[in-house]
Amino acid sequence: MCLAIPMQLIERSEWDGTAELRGVQRQVSLMLCPEAQVGEYVLVHAGYAITTVDVEEARKTLELLDEIVREDIPE
Amino acid sequence: MKPSDAFSDRATVEALVSRAREQASRLDRPVTFMEVCGTHTHAIAAAGLRRLLPQKVRLISGPGCPVCVTPVDYLDRAEALAALPDVIVCTFGDLVRVPSSCGSLEQARARGCDVRIVYSPRDALAIAREHPSKRIVFLAVGFETTLPTVAAALAEAESEGIATFQILPGGKLIEPPLRALVTDGDVQIDGFLLPGHVSVIIGSNAYTFLAEEFRVPGAVVGFTPADILLGVSELVQQVLERAPRVANLYTRVVRPEGNRHAQELIARFFEPVDTRWRGLGEIPGSGLGVRATWAHRDASTIEVAVPEPREPGGCRCGEVLKGVIEPPQCPLFDRGCTPDAPLGACMVSSEGTCAAWYRHERFGAGAAA
Numbered sequence: 001m002c003l004a005i006p007m008q009l010i011e012r013s014e015w016d017g018t019a020e021l022r023g024v025q026r027q028v029s030l031m032l033c034p035e036a037q038v039g040e041y042v043l044v045h046a047g048y049a050i051t052t053v054d055v056e057e058a059r060k061t062l063e064l065l066d067e068i069v070r071e072d073i074p075e
Numbered sequence: 076m077k078p079s080d081a082f083s084d085r086a087t088v089e090a091l092v093s094r095a096r097e098q099a100s101r102l103d104r105p106v107t108f109m110e111v112c113g114t115h116t117h118a119i120a121a122a123g124l125r126r127l128l129p130q131k132v133r134l135i136s137g138p139g140c141p142v143c144v145t146p147v148d149y150l151d152r153a154e155a156l157a158a159l160p161d162v163i164v165c166t167f168g169d170l171v172r173v174p175s176s177c178g179s180l181e182q183a184r185a186r187g188c189d190v191r192i193v194y195s196p197r198d199a200l201a202i203a204r205e206h207p208s209k210r211i212v213f214l215a216v217g218f219e220t221t222l223p224t225v226a227a228a229l230a231e232a233e234s235e236g237i238a239t240f241q242i243l244p245g246g247k248l249i250e251p252p253l254r255a256l257v258t259d260g261d262v263q264i265d266g267f268l269l270p271g272h273v274s275v276i277i278g279s280n281a282y283t284f285l286a287e288e289f290r291v292p293g294a295v296v297g298f299t300p301a302d303i304l305l306g307v308s309e310l311v312q313q314v315l316e317r318a319p320r321v322a323n324l325y326t327r328v329v330r331p332e333g334n335r336h337a338q339e340l341i342a343r344f345f346e347p348v349d350t351r352w353r354g355l356g357e358i359p360g361s362g363l364g365v366r367a368t369w370a371h372r373d374a375s376t377i378e379v380a381v382p383e384p385r386e387p388g389g390c391r392c393g394e395v396l397k398g399v400i401e402p403p404q405c406p407l408f409d410r411g412c413t414p415d416a417p418l419g420a421c422m423v424s425s426e427g428t429c430a431a432w433y434r435h436e437r438f439g440a441g442a443a444a
Contacts, residue, residue, distance in 0.1 A: 001141050001167060001426060002114050002220040002272040006328075029197060031227040032337045043275065043328050046167075047195025048224045050337065051275045051328050058327040065087050065301055072090035 004045035006053050009036050019044055082299030083122075091304035092127045098311040099129035107133045107263060108310050109398050111253065112270030113140030113426025114298055120431035122300040132307060135262070135398035136431075138252050139270055141217045141245075142169040142424040143396060144352045148384045149216075149245050150175035155379035156212050156243065157188035163206060165199035166214040168192045169424040172417060176385040196228035203232070203240040212374040216245040220272040222363055223337035226344045229372055241374040244365050246345065249273050250281065251361035252352065257289045262398050266292035266310035268303065271325045276341075278333025279323035286319040293321040295329050344369055353420055354393030387412075390419040395428050402432040409433065 007019035012030060019028045019042060026044065033049040036042050042049035081087060110116055116136045119125060125134055138144045154175055157164040164180070171180040171192060184190040189209075193199050196213055203211040215225045225242060232240040249270060256264060269282055274295045285291045292313035296306035302325065309322045323329055341363070350362025365373035390412070391405040402408045402421070412418040414430050421429035 001169070001217055001424070002112055002139075002270060004220065004272045004275070029224075029227060031230070032223050032334060032340065034336065043272070045220055045272060046224045047197045048227060050220065050223070050272070051330075051334055054327050061324070061327060062081050065081060065091075065305075068094060069086050069090040072093055 002045070004043045004050060006041045007044050009038055009040055009042050009049070012036070012038055017049065019049070082297070082301040084301070088127075088300050088304065091301060091308065095132065095304060095308045095311060096129045098308060098315065099131045101315055102131050102311065105131045105133060106265040106311065106314055107135055107398075108266045108268060108307065109135050109137045109256070109264045110268040111137035111139040111249065112268075112273065113143070113424065114272070115268055115270065115296075115303065116140065116428055116431050117426045118298045118300070119303060120435035122303075123435065124300060124303060125436065128307065132311065134307070135401070136395070136428040137256065137398055138352060138355055138396040139218070139249075140421070140424050140426040140428070141221070141247060142173060143392065143420040143427045144247060144354065145170070145173070145216050145245055145420065146351045146353050146384070147174075147176055147386055148381060149243070150180065151177070151381045151384060152375070152379065153212075153214055153243055154178065154180060154183045154188075155381050156374060156377060157183045157190050159210075159377075159379070161208070162210045162212055163189040163191060163202060164212050164214065165191050165193045165202060167216070169426075170214055170216065173420050173423045174387060174418060176382045196225050197231075200228050200231055200237065200240055203237050207239065209239065211240050213240070213242045214245065215242040216247075218247055218249055218270070218273050219276040219341070220270075222246045222345065223276060223334070223340050226340035229344050229369065230340060232372070238371070241372050242365065243374040244345070244363060246363035247350065247352070248347065248361050248363065249277070250284070251358045252355060253282075253285065255355060255358050256397065257285070257291055259397065264291065264398070265314055266294070268306045268310070269293050269295040269321070271295060271297045271302075271329065274323075274325065274329045274333070276334050276337045278331050279321055279329055280331045281333065282321045286321055290319045292319040295321065295323045295325050297325040297327070344372075352396075354396035387418040392419040392421045392429070395421050402429040403437075405429070409437065
């Protein structure tokens with residue numbers, strides 16, 4: 001039930017926004033995440049954006065994973 | 076490769092598994108970690124992670140599926156409300172199939188009760204706008220991820236003056252059961268994989284008590300195979316170093332302080348109350364009741380006749396929810412209780428431990444040891 005998916009906010013007016021994932025659009029409420037800007041990714045749960053996705057932090061995690069993969073390749 | 080794929084990429088997963096194996100080889104005893112979130116339970120089973128993990132690392136599932144921990148008398152009350160002629164009960168889908176004392180919400184609907192499945196509390200509010208002569212009761216179950224969405228819908232109902240929108244409070248908090256589990260003694264837990272999306276709301280700082288008061292390691296993790304394996308690796312490392320802490324490995328969405336807007340909305344409409352959990356019994360302060368100020372929004376104040384709660388004989392959901400037994404140890408598992416015809420709550424929701432085992436691990440259970 002705590003499933004939430006990252007979608008891109010493509011439009012907003014006041015508390016309502018339109019978010020998109022792979023061409024599928026959905027109306028989302030921004031009441032829990034008023035700071036979200038158009039173009040940003042938001043995590044959507046039960047019709048509400050619950051946070052913005054920090055792209056820089058996501059990149060750091062991917063780099064960490066990359067590092068682990070490289071370490072694992074036998075020399 | 077798209078970034079989202081990298082978290083499920085085979086080479087990444089293999090590298091993480093081999094790292095976890097190397098770390099685990101340095102453990103002087105087997106360890107047991109608990110994932111407390113139903114979405115983690117489902118993700119672990121679907122990716123077959125239990126079989127990839129080192130032998131010394133055992134993953135058990137906790138009480139993090141809100142549908143599974145909702146006690147039977149809540150469902151009985153929901154059914155009684157649905158039987159009232161002027162009431163439309165709105166609920167998330169999983170709840171309709173959970174057996175109650177005399178059937179289920181699905182069966183109530185088949186009898187002609189107006190029970191509607193919604194994706195969001197906002198959808199329930201939309202139904203309230205369309206049917207002004209009906210009373211709309213939204214079944215508000217869930218943890219801190221979901222409760223702010225319910226609070227937001229209540230705030231909208233208040234500002235629009237939609238008097239007919241009510242909720243049946245069934246929300247749960249994550250901290251009290253974590254405390255109950257670490258002090259329980261029935262099962263030794265060496266670390267927790269902490270729920271990623273609950274943490275978006277409450278923040279990673281909310282778990283420091285685990286390390287500080289109980290010296291139990293914790294890791295907040297996301298939901299891809301790589302996220303979960305990173306978490307396992309982190310927990311093993313904390314055990315090796317004898318340095319319990321709360322590691323936030325889901326920084327792309329979880330901040331230390333959480334989502335303040337959401338926390339404020341929860342606090343505006345709800346207050347902690349003692350509540351019962353299926354399997355764990357009553358835990359003080361572990362539920363969220365509607366504040367007295369908003370009593371007109373609280374459908375639990377509607378008087379209805381609720382039958383004496385009755386649970387299916389032989390069902391061991393309670394022990395499954397505490398991680399004391401694994402699903403195949405329940406006498407009903409796959410013998411009368413299946414996802415198509417569930418007897419216990421853990422078999423209903425796709426996030427339930429029994430359902431996840433049935434779908435993904437039934438034939439490999441022996442290999443998981």
